[in-house]
Amino acid sequence: MTHGGIQFEDFQLDRADRQLRRGGEAVELSSRYFDALALLVTERGRLVSKDRFLDEVWRGVPVTDEALTQCIKTLRRQLGDDAANPRFIETVPKHGYRFIAEVKAGKSARGVDSPSNRNFLSLTVAGTLGGGLAGLIGGLLYGAAGASQPTGESSGAVSVLIVLVALTVLTALVGSAGVSAGIAAAQVWKRGPWWSTVVGGAAGGLLVGAFVRLIGIDTFNLLFGRAPSGITGGLEGAVLGGAAGLALWLANRRPGTRLRIHVALAGVQGAGAGLLIVLLGGHLLGGSLDLLAHEFDQSRLRLGRIGALFDESGFGPVSQLVTGALEAGLFTACVVGAILFVKRRLDESRS
Secondary structure, rough: OOOOEEEEOOHHHHEOOOEEEOOEEEEOOHHHHHHHHEEEEEEEEEEEHHHHHHHHOOOOOOOOOOHHHHHHHHHHHHHHHOOOOOEHHHHHHHOOEEOOOOEEEEOOOOOOOOOHHHHHHHHHHHHHHHHHHHHHHHHHHHHHHHHHHOOHHHHHHHHHHHHHHHHHHHHHHHHHHHHHHHHHOOOOOOOOOOOHHHHHHHHHHHHHHHHHHHHHHHHHHHHHOOOOOOOHHHHHHHHHHHOOOOOOHHHHHHOOOOOOHHHHHHHHHHHHHHHHHHHOOOOOOHHHHHHHHHOOOOOOOHHHHHHEEEEEEEOOOOHHHHHHHHHHHHHHHHHHHHHHHHHHHHOOOOO
């Protein structure tokens, strides 16, 4: 068997080399039909619905039922299969198809260096870096606002700026890593319906948000003997992750649309999620920083300059709503844009 191959009867399906062989001889298949066969074989014994074929083989390109029927017909012909008495591909009327032959996988077929694992890593890293970019932009904005307050020393203002930038970048990297990993897992190893991408993003955000909040509270208690209540955590992470997952799913449904339009739409959805978080009583980074500033009286951090833009004496409810929407919109746009950019490059390399 070839490296990374899957064997069924006398066929070898090599996903790494994108070839189907029978007794060592190559079997002619188009790139699209190869992807359809690879999906069926990978899901051996499980129903593969029409929606999954559209998402993972045609990648959202609108096609008729006849196109899928012709694809399965061609695969059966090349495999020597019979629809009335199938050995390989079984029809599940009105639902989809199922691969029923026994398969044997080589050691690397699902190993650590498999294409699926490499794609998962690529999408996760892309989303994490996108989140880091959002954190850098947000940190510069919050740092500029915080550093503009009177500190008594010019070096103090610079220190505030550096600390806030570092804090926001680190927070964004950790949060986006969890969200991106959840989304990437749903994209690469999809087993469920369309909302699996939303659930994946929400689950990743929930786990990382809850963990970071727990570590943050423990750190403050250890260093200062008390910790602020209400700082951002699992709930906020779940809502943001779900918004990012939904934005990416919608983008996958319209693959011909320009990337910048998808990024803008993701930003709008993220902004809506940010408003929802604040309205539900949650806090994003700006609200968490304000809580810290008030909890520790000697803190040099003050966000009152932002509140002044909205005729508020401090970082009031309007400031929290606006900054929450901007934070969440920027985060979602950067994460989704980065994942979508890399995913399109990966799809192009497979075509």
